[in-house]
Amino acid sequence: MSILNRYKQENVIEHLASHYVLGGLTALVRSRVEVLAKQSPELQQQINMWQLRFEGMNHAKAISPPEFVWKKIKNNVLTNQYKSKGSLSTIINSFWRTAAVTFSLVLTLIILIPNQDVTTPVLGYTAAMHGVNDQEIQFIVNVYKDNDADNTFIKLLMNQRKTNIEISGVLWSKSFGSEELVQLGAVKTLIEQNILTKEQWTLIKQSESLIITRDDSILSERIYEGVCVQLGDWG
Numbered sequence: 001m002s003i004l005n006r007y008k009q010e011n012v013i014e015h016l017a018s019h020y021v022l023g024g025l026t027a028l029v030r031s032r033v034e035v036l037a038k039q040s041p042e043l044q045q046q047i048n049m050w051q052l053r054f055e056g057m058n059h060a061k062a063i064s065p066p067e068f069v070w071k072k073i074k075n076n077v078l079t080n081q082y083k084s085k086g087s088l089s090t091i092i093n094s095f096w097r098t099a100a101v102t103f104s105l106v107l108t109l110i111i112l113i114p115n116q117d118v119t120t121p122v123l124g125y126t127a128a129m130h131g132v133n134d135q136e137i138q139f140i141v142n143v144y145k146d147n148d149a150d151n152t153f154i155k156l157l158m159n160q161r162k163t164n165i166e167i168s169g170v171l172w173s174k175s176f177g178s179e180e181l182v183q184l185g186a187v188k189t190l191i192e193q194n195i196l197t198k199e200q201w202t203l204i205k206q207s208e209s210l211i212i213t214r215d216d217s218i219l220s221e222r223i224y225e226g227v228c229v230q231l232g233d234w235g
Contacts, residue, residue, distance in 0.1 A: 010135070011128040011135060011226075012229055013040075013042055013043050014128075015126065015137070015140065016033055016036075016046075016229070017043060017046035017047045017049070017050050020047055020050070021047060021051055025123070026122050026123060029122070029123050029231040033231075121146040121151075122144060122145055122146075123142055123143075123144055123231050124144060124145045124230070125142070125143040125207075125228055125231065126140060126141065126143070126228075126229050126231060127228045128140055128226045128227070129210070129212065129224040129226040130224065130225065131223070132222050132224070132225060137226075138159055138162055138224060139157060139159055139162075139167065139224075140156070141154065141155075141156060141210055141226065142154070142155045142156075142157060143196070145201075152195065152196040152201040153194055153195055154191070154194065155191075156191055167187055167188070167191075167212075168187060169186075169187055169212045169214050169215065169220075169223055170183060170184075170185070170187065170213050170214075170215060170216045171183075171184040171186075171187050171210060172184060172211045172213060173203040173207040173210060173211075174208055175206045175207060175208060176208045181211060181218055183218075184200050184203060184204070184210075185200070187212060204228065205230075208227070208228060209227050209228050210225065212224040212225070
C-alpha cells in the first residue's frame, strides 16, 4: 500500500479531518495534514464537511454587559484615579508600593511552584483501530515523541460511544510490503509503562499497520487492526 493510499481510508480521513478542525493537532502535524489535503481530495472534502458543522459558531453574536456594570467600573476607576490627586509624590509612592507587592507575589510563586517540564510531546503516529470484520473505529492508538528528552510514549484514546470495550491481547507491527508480524508487547503492559523502547519506536516507524491478537501467539485470532499513519518527519 502506497503512503498516499493509506490516507484514503475512510476511518483515517475522518480521524485526521475532525482533529484538524477541532484544533487537536500540534502545529507540525497540522501543517502536514494541510499538505496531505492538497494531494487527497477525499481528505479535503472531509475537512470542509467538519468546518461546515461548526460554521454557526463562527457567527456568534457578542453580548454586551448591562449598563450598570460599565457605570460601576467607571466609578471605581475615577475614584482610584483622583483619590491621591493632590500630591505627585503620593502617586509615585503608590506606584512603587504596587510594583513591590507585584514583584513579591511573582517571586513567591517562583519559589513555591516546582519547575515543570513544559515540553509538549509531538504526535508522531496514529492508528484508528477497528474490528477485523467491522470497520467502525473502536479506539485510537497514538504514539508521541518528546524530542528534548528523546522519549516516545503510547496512549489509547477510547471511542466514547463504546462503553463495553475491554482492551487486552498483544500488539503487533506489520511492516511495509510484508505479511510478517513483529510483537510490540502486551497491550495492558504497554499502556501501564507508557514509555516505549527505542526498538519499539523503530518498529512503529516501519509499520504499515498495527494489529492486536487475542494472545501472544502469531497464529492467534486477530481482534483489532488499523493502518498506521505517519504525522511527522522522523527521518
